[in-house]
Amino acid sequence: MIGYVTIGTADLAKSGAFYDALLGTIGAVRFMDEPDYFIAWSKEQGEPSLGVAVPFNKEPATVGNGTMVAIALENQQQVNAFYNKALELGGTSEGAVGFRPEEAESGFYAGYFRDLDGNKLNAFCILGEGA
Numbered sequence: 001m002i003g004y005v006t007i008g009t010a011d012l013a014k015s016g017a018f019y020d021a022l023l024g025t026i027g028a029v030r031f032m033d034e035p036d037y038f039i040a041w042s043k044e045q046g047e048p049s050l051g052v053a054v055p056f057n058k059e060p061a062t063v064g065n066g067t068m069v070a071i072a073l074e075n076q077q078q079v080n081a082f083y084n085k086a087l088e089l090g091g092t093s094e095g096a097v098g099f100r101p102e103e104a105e106s107g108f109y110a111g112y113f114r115d116l117d118g119n120k121l122n123a124f125c126i127l128g129e130g131a
Contacts, residue, residue, distance in 0.1 A: 006051040008061030063118040082123040083111030
């Protein structure tokens with residue numbers, strides 16, 4: 001089970017503002033903040049969290065090819081709102097919201113986007129028949 005995911009950033013303040021606004025839409029708040037190095041958000045203590053960090057080795061932050069962070073949401077409306085908020089905040093689309101596979105009418109519903117540093121994220125939910 002995943003406890004937390006940390007992704008790199010080249011601009012901690014800019015990334016922090018992006019994730020404050022985006023993760024705030026689902027009730028996540030900062031619970032760790034180390035100036036000039038690291039910020040983390042979670043809905044509640046002990047739940048999985050997302051962090052952004054300036055790389056410890058002081059090398060440039062890079063995007064992992066094939067790396068993606070998936071944010072589990074409760075329903076289609078939350079997925080749509082989260083994905084749209086990411087784009088509104090300057091993120092870029094990597095795949096519009098919808099079912100996967102696209103011809104499905106239930107199951108895996110997701111939207112893919114990249115944050116301001118190019119990290120790939122996914123907002124998703126699982127929907128049953130007729131949902």
